[in-house]
Amino acid sequence: xxxxxxxxxxxxxxxxxxxxxxxxxxxxxxxxxxxxxxxxxxxxxxxxxxxxxxxxxxxxxxxxxxxxxxxxxxxxxxxxxxxxxxxxxxxxxxxxxxxxxxxxxxxxxxxxxxxxxxxxxxxxxxxxxxxxxxxxxxxxxxxxxxxxxxxxxxxxxxxxxxxxxxxxxxxxxxxxxxxxxxxxxxxxxxxxxxxxxxxxxxxxxxxxxxxxxxxxxxxxxxxxxxxxxxxxxxxxxxxxxxxxxxxxxxxxxxxxxxxxxxxxxxxxxxxxxxxxxxxxxxxxxxxxxxxxxxxxxxxxxxxxxxxxxxxxxxxxxx
Numbered sequence: 001x002x003x004x005x006x007x008x009x010x011x012x013x014x015x016x017x018x019x020x021x022x023x024x025x026x027x028x029x030x031x032x033x034x035x036x037x038x039x040x041x042x043x044x045x046x047x048x049x050x051x052x053x054x055x056x057x058x059x060x061x062x063x064x065x066x067x068x069x070x071x072x073x074x075x076x077x078x079x080x081x082x083x084x085x086x087x088x089x090x091x092x093x094x095x096x097x098x099x100x101x102x103x104x105x106x107x108x109x110x111x112x113x114x115x116x117x118x119x120x121x122x123x124x125x126x127x128x129x130x131x132x133x134x135x136x137x138x139x140x141x142x143x144x145x146x147x148x149x150x151x152x153x154x155x156x157x158x159x160x161x162x163x164x165x166x167x168x169x170x171x172x173x174x175x176x177x178x179x180x181x182x183x184x185x186x187x188x189x190x191x192x193x194x195x196x197x198x199x200x201x202x203x204x205x206x207x208x209x210x211x212x213x214x215x216x217x218x219x220x221x222x223x224x225x226x227x228x229x230x231x232x233x234x235x236x237x238x239x240x241x242x243x244x245x246x247x248x249x250x251x252x253x254x255x256x257x258x259x260x261x262x263x264x265x266x267x268x269x270x271x272x273x274x275x276x277x278x279x280x281x282x283x284x285x286x287x288x289x290x291x292x293x294x295x296x297x298x299x300x301x302x303x304x305x306x307x308x309x310x311x312x313x314x315x316x317x318x
């Protein structure tokens with residue numbers, strides 16, 4: 001819960017009876033600063049009966065590749081303390097199915113569409129970005145945590161030269177603004193943020209999952225067939241907040257903050273750290289209504305503390 005003794009602005013809560021939640025990411029206006037993390041919401045169809053998609057600032061889709069990906073063998077998801085591990089392997093039906101099925105569904109709603117793009121080579125990323133040039137989607141989120149098969153399997157996002165190169169290549173063919181999704185599995189997140197900015201990124205999203213492992217002590221083997229998986233959920237939030245704080249002070253482009261957001265208090269913390277918007281991930285599996293609750297909770301926080309415009313919160317932590 002927020003500190004009851006937090007100092008209130010002098011103008012008082014009365015002036016923010018109808019606070020303005022609108023934010024802008026790379027020139028695209030969001031009605032509020034809340035979206036979802038790729039891979040936790042499908043393309044909205046799975047959650048449509050629980051969440052009014054019109055009420056979200058954007059829907060971020062599951063990763064889309066140039067051809068269908070089968071993903072990793074099972075088991076590929078497991079619970080851990082204060083979070084979960086997943087090694088789905090970016091299973092997806094490919095760009096053609098996505099364009100014919102998912103985009104028409106999402107276009108029914110008054111919300112922005114952020115398409116998460118994945119690939120194993122620069123050419124695979126570019127094939128998807130080029131295919132989306134004339135599709136009615138609003139932003140592209142490039143998942144650079146994918147293994148670069150031409151560089152021995154190291155993720156694009158773990159090498160600053162590769163980050164700048166893939167960002168530059170995507171920007172040359174993209175018609176929509178480009179968000180680079182940064183991996184936290186690096187020594188210095190600011191180096192990667194600056195590399196993406198140097199490559200021409202319009203925005204950043206961060207953080208992606210941390211690499212983790214769980215071992216079954218009775219069977220004496222790894223729980224996930226892939227052995228390692230991406231750690232997400234409340235346990236990683238302090239790390240994510242720290243990285244957003246650092247990156248927001250190292251670059252001039254906006255950041256969509258994510259990593260363990262479970263409620264409105266968490267979302268406000270990311271905004272104060274420097275995020276211009278937030279994405280909710282693992283919490284969707286626990287509470288399918290959580291995104292709508294977070295939008296309402298941010299509004300309630302603003303009324304409580306007399307904040308007229310949500311932009312006043314961005315980067316306001318001392």
